[in-house]
Amino acid sequence: MRRVIALVASPVLAIGLLAGCGGDEASSGSSGPMSIAVTPAADARNVGAGATVKVTGSNGRLTEVRVTDGKSDQLDGRYAPDRTAWNSTVPVKVGTRYTVHAWGEGADGAPVEKITRFSTTDVKRSDTLEIASVQPENGAKVGVGHPLMVTFNQPVEDRKIVQKALQVRTTPRVEGAWYWIDDVTVDYRPEKFWPAGTKVTLAAKLKDIQAGDGVLGGANRRSTFTVDRAQIITVDVDKHKLTVERDGKPLKTYDVTTGKKGWETRTGTKIVMDKERNKKWTDEAIDAPEDYEYRSKYAMRITNSGEFLHDAPWNRGTIGEANTSHGCIGLLPEAAEWLYQNTIVGDPVVVVGSSRPFDDLLNRVADWTVPWEKWKAGNADQT
Structure with missing residues (x-):
């Protein structure tokens, strides 16, 4: 694998990568040696x-x-x-x-x-493989796009054996498959979004399995989450529109502004990862060339690298007309408030019309960008 990160507490980790949204770019430069x-x-x-x-x-x-x-x-x-x-x-x-x-x-x-x-820093390998986190958390109710995400306390040496110990039961039955995001993280999802009302149970039977050279499986673990109503948010970059569909029926349409040239909002399927009130945006957080500091009352994270749905009153004149943000999806305050109050973690956010792809599995959560045949085939034999 190329990279290893431990997503211990939650899939909603910024890992030092924050977003900022602002206005027009400023020019800079001076003479002399670089x-x-x-x-x-x-x-x-x-x-x-x-x-x-x-x-x-x-x-x-x-x-x-x-x-x-x-x-x-x-x-x-x-x-x-x-x-x-x-x-x-x-x-x-x-x-x-x-x-x-x-x-x-x-x-x-x-x-x-x-x-x-x-x-x-080097991390000394433990002789016991434990589950560090399971998302969604036990008892959670989430949107139809949320995969089952399991993170371990150390890189997994024998993926096949460990994956075999991770047993998933769904009610009603929905076919799904595991796919390793990196050496410590494996996700489970179906071909398409979960049907509304699905109950998903993980029974991780790790105890005493041979997880690698000198590594035994640790404690067993059980966790269950439930899929709520089927709500899908679609953002059309070219049309500057956001639409909300619930249970297959159109519900809301709002004007938006998305990422400008050089800061394009990525096209692809993401999910609402977290919701924040009174979010602060600064140029320093993303090394933007202009100076700014803004605040949004309502913000919903959709990538680790800093894409959000949020209110952007400072861009009121361009919302619905042009793309002027630094990658975020900006809405008018009243639209962002409704969206904040009517979305849950795991609701899919499908972005179309952008030239910039969303294809980095570590820029959580990009699971839905992997074609089903590739996902279903699995990658447990790859290290």
């Missing part, structure tokens, strides 16, 4: 596994950034619109030495290159 700065610092040791990598360029623009581990796997990231900064969009993994290779072009036209290295 300098490149990298965080974590050169030769840093014991960098935390939740850290992200940041590369910034002064007096010029970044032309390319590569962050690779010892296996030459590359860390995903994105550039600021003016290419003065690059930020990884997933955290580093434990026990790994990374090389940061950055190239740039100064305002004076001169090429610049910088190479740094750092290493992350």
